[in-house]
Amino acid sequence: MTTTGSPGRSSLRRREALWGYFFLAPFIAGVLIWQAFPLLLSLYHSFTDYEVLTPPKWVGLRNYERMIGDQLFWTSLANTIIYTVMSVAIFMVFALGGALLLNAKVRGIRIFRVVTYLPSQLPIVASAFIFLWIFEPNFGVANYLLSLIGIEPQRWLFDPVLAKPTLAIMGIWGIGTGIIIFLAGLQGVPESLYDAAKVDGANATRQFLHVTLPMISPVLLFNLIIAIIGSFQVFDLAYLMTKGGPGTETLFYVLYIFRNAFELFKMGYASALAWVFFLVVLLLTFLNFRLSRRWVHYEVDVR
Amino acid sequence: MSRIKPVFDRDRESYQLMEKMLRGELSRREFLARTSVLAAGVPVAGALLSSPARGASRPGAGAGGRSHAAVSGAISTIANTGAGAESAAWNKRIDDFIALNPDVTVERIEQVGQTFYALLPTVQTMIAGGTAPDTLRVGNYSAALFATRDALLPLDDFIKNDPDVDFDDFYQGAQDAFKVDGKIYALPENGESYGINYNATAFQEKGLPDPREQWDAGEWTQDAFLAAAKALTEGEGPEKKFGFLYETWNSENWIFFQGGKVLDDDLTTVRIDEDPAIAGLRYAADLVNVHGVAPNAAELAGRPPVDLFQNGIARMYMLGGWYIANFVEGIKDWEYKTVGAPIGPGGKTSKLEISGYAITKDSKNPEAAWEFIKYITGPAGQKTWSTVGTPTRNSSLADFIATSPYAEWFKPFVEVLTNVQHTPFFGKSAEIADALARGQDPIFLGQADAADACKAMAEEMRAILAG
Numbered sequence: 001m002t003t004t005g006s007p008g009r010s011s012l013r014r015r016e017a018l019w020g021y022f023f024l025a026p027f028i029a030g031v032l033i034w035q036a037f038p039l040l041l042s043l044y045h046s047f048t049d050y051e052v053l054t055p056p057k058w059v060g061l062r063n064y065e066r067m068i069g070d071q072l073f074w075t076s077l078a079n080t081i082i083y084t085v086m087s088v089a090i091f092m093v094f095a096l097g098g099a100l101l102l103n104a105k106v107r108g109i110r111i112f113r114v115v116t117y118l119p120s121q122l123p124i125v126a127s128a129f130i131f132l133w134i135f136e137p138n139f140g141v142a143n144y145l146l147s148l149i150g151i152e153p154q155r156w157l158f159d160p161v162l163a164k165p166t167l168a169i170m171g172i173w174g175i176g177t178g179i180i181i182f183l184a185g186l187q188g189v190p191e192s193l194y195d196a197a198k199v200d201g202a203n204a205t206r207q208f209l210h211v212t213l214p215m216i217s218p219v220l221l222f223n224l225i226i227a228i229i230g231s232f233q234v235f236d237l238a239y240l241m242t243k244g245g246p247g248t249e250t251l252f253y254v255l256y257i258f259r260n261a262f263e264l265f266k267m268g269y270a271s272a273l274a275w276v277f278f279l280v281v282l283l284l285t286f287l288n289f290r291l292s293r294r295w296v297h298y299e300v301d302v303r
Numbered sequence: 304m305s306r307i308k309p310v311f312d313r314d315r316e317s318y319q320l321m322e323k324m325l326r327g328e329l330s331r332r333e334f335l336a337r338t339s340v341l342a343a344g345v346p347v348a349g350a351l352l353s354s355p356a357r358g359a360s361r362p363g364a365g366a367g368g369r370s371h372a373a374v375s376g377a378i379s380t381i382a383n384t385g386a387g388a389e390s391a392a393w394n395k396r397i398d399d400f401i402a403l404n405p406d407v408t409v410e411r412i413e414q415v416g417q418t419f420y421a422l423l424p425t426v427q428t429m430i431a432g433g434t435a436p437d438t439l440r441v442g443n444y445s446a447a448l449f450a451t452r453d454a455l456l457p458l459d460d461f462i463k464n465d466p467d468v469d470f471d472d473f474y475q476g477a478q479d480a481f482k483v484d485g486k487i488y489a490l491p492e493n494g495e496s497y498g499i500n501y502n503a504t505a506f507q508e509k510g511l512p513d514p515r516e517q518w519d520a521g522e523w524t525q526d527a528f529l530a531a532a533k534a535l536t537e538g539e540g541p542e543k544k545f546g547f548l549y550e551t552w553n554s555e556n557w558i559f560f561q562g563g564k565v566l567d568d569d570l571t572t573v574r575i576d577e578d579p580a581i582a583g584l585r586y587a588a589d590l591v592n593v594h595g596v597a598p599n600a601a602e603l604a605g606r607p608p609v610d611l612f613q614n615g616i617a618r619m620y621m622l623g624g625w626y627i628a629n630f631v632e633g634i635k636d637w638e639y640k641t642v643g644a645p646i647g648p649g650g651k652t653s654k655l656e657i658s659g660y661a662i663t664k665d666s667k668n669p670e671a672a673w674e675f676i677k678y679i680t681g682p683a684g685q686k687t688w689s690t691v692g693t694p695t696r697n698s699s700l701a702d703f704i705a706t707s708p709y710a711e712w713f714k715p716f717v718e719v720l721t722n723v724q725h726t727p728f729f730g731k732s733a734e735i736a737d738a739l740a741r742g743q744d745p746i747f748l749g750q751a752d753a754a755d756a757c758k759a760m761a762e763e764m765r766a767i768l769a770g
Binding site for chain 1: 420423424427430431448449452453454541599600601602604605606733734737741744745748750
């Protein structure tokens with residue numbers, strides 16, 4: 001449809017648009033100054049030898065070429081991928097399980113919902129110290145509980161094999177946000193579908209597999225992508241609790257970027273690492289969306 | 304970070320009297336008489352008078368006890384300190400400097416409980432953001448990291464042109480510590496060697512010879528040490544008492560004890576894959592994994608090493624001299640003594656942990672900054688700091704041994720200062736240290752043989768040096 005109108009009306013629209021831009025201006029300025037400019041600057045630095053205290057020196061693709069032969073780059077990437085797989089699996093299972101339980105219609109359910117959500121709001125530093133105590137090899141709660149069932153005390157964060165799984169287990173602390181989102185999805189499933197399934201003879205398990213999961217698949221996808229991106233960015237736990245050890249078992253990718261940038265004065269190389277990280281996460285997210293066509297069901301066709 | 308207002312006390316009047324004496328307005332006898340009236344002035348007077356006037360071109364000019372030139376304006380200083388006594392000593396020196404230089408204001412940026420290396424990102428950010436501090440406390444290789452990136456002022460001209468500074472009064476190891484490409488970038492503050500703190504009561508109860516006597520007789524060998532550690536280790540599980548305790552972050556000690564090195568001073572030859580270095584790290588790891596006389600990382604988890612030693616759970620503890628005063632004051636249940644590290648093929652030696660003060664290149668008041676670091680590292684400043692650390696001036700060391708209430712415990716540590724060593728401090732020290740810290744972990748975890756791990760570390764270090 002062609003829009004026609006008097007000059008007065010287009011002048012009004014122009015004024016309205018200008019006012020709109022005027023009110024958007026602070027936000028746009030903020031994005032440009034605090035996000036776009038640093039992003040572009042880091043892209044530039046990724047092609048330089050930049051030690052922060054001296055001016056950057058253009059070196060072209062050398063930082064990217066260096067990554068190929070950098071054993072610690074591959075180690076940190078592998079560590080991050082392994083941690084992500086474990087952490088996301090734990091997060092999804094426990095968050096969905098928690099949401100299913102909290103979807104029950106029982107008295108006092110709101111209190112349970114608040115209690116399960118609160119730990120995810122605790123600052124990461126406080127959580128880290130709590131878990132350091134829980135997984136303390138000599139006097140920690142975890143080893144005490146194991147001793148009750150006859151299992152020998154474990155070294156947890158000091159064991160090269162157990163260090164990553166131990167950090168992944170700590171992800172349970174943050175399932176509150178996932179539970180909230182799953183809960184919203186569960187509450188959007190029409191009861192009529194369950195009634196129809198019961199009429200067809202479906203038990204609880206089949207109802208879950210053939211009604212619940214397909215209906216909440218968009219929410220599953222959302223939580224999955226958020227969990228993957230969040231796990232890939234793991235830094236705090238390793239920085240606070242293990243410093244990348246034992247050996248290099250918990251040297252995660254973002255920790256490796258931090259080390260290069262702030263401890264080894266290699267900001268140029270760190271910038272290159274950061275941009276490769278961005279591409280890896282972008283690729284994973286793209287793959288997720290592509291694969292989601294096979295198992296995510298939308299109420300409206302969004303393809 | 305904290306910002307603290309300077310505190311003025313009776314010492315200020317003592318310093319002003321000292322000024323008059325140095326200008327010839329007061330005789331030495333009158334000075335002592337008047338400071339004794341101040342009551343608090345006598346120790347200060349003693350400290351001031353113990354500062355020798357070396358290299359002074361003008362009568363009465365004292366090294367570090369009086370400013371060479373009147374300075375004014377504002378400066379800022381950043382430092383890491385330990386909580387308690389160290390923080391108090393750090394602040395006191397600044398107060399004393401301000402008392403002598405009332406026209407100078409000093410902004411203090413103190414990071415309590417942090418290491419020198421934890422300061423690196425903060426200072427980096429400050430310099431990059433245009434808010435560089437005028438002076439900063441540096442330690443070990445942190446000065447070289449900044450100096451090679453053109454962030455610090457060379458001090459050679461300051462030293463040459465200031466008759467109040469006697470650089471030769473610093474012992475040789477301290478003089479060389481902050482030299483990069485032949486230029487001096489920091490004045491040394493305190494230098495600590497390593498030794499062994501031990502539970503003499505436990506030794507007596509086990510009928511073992513006293514290590515200090517063995518040390519004095521040159522008999523405190525690695526074999527004698529290991530025999531004692533085994534005899535002192537008893538029990539199992541959480542109740543286990545260990546004969547020895549050490550921390551892996553200072554593992555270079557074990558390399559030096561064996562006569563080995565990580566890297567040559569020429570900065571081109573990596574030596575960590577040579578037999579002495581391998582033997583040193585293997586010896587240290589065996590204490591944990593083979594002989595079971597020292598706790599592993601998991602056994603140390605959640606239990607601060609100083610607490611394990613003070614509570615009698617570890618009978619010997621290798622550490623630098625910075626905690627001696629705390630041990631003397633804190634240990635009451637048994638007799639606390641000290642001895643040097645076990646004598647190996649490297650002789651009586653240890654790693655040197657050294658701190659100093661530098662001026663940043665972006666300082667807006669380098670003259671006042673120079674007077675500040677000159678005072679902090681001068682005889683009076685080192686006297687104040689000697690309550691928490693070992694001085695780096697020969698004159699201050701002599702005074703320290705003669706007057707410190709902790710002198711008896713410090714003696715074996717000071718004895719080793721003539722033969723301390725460190726891996727060279729240069730622009731890539733952080734990468735070398737990182738390679739060492741990561742590469743040695745498998746040895747101490749019992750996952751890798753020392754020879755294989757040292758070979759891998761050497762390869763990584765050669766790649767670092769090759770750039």
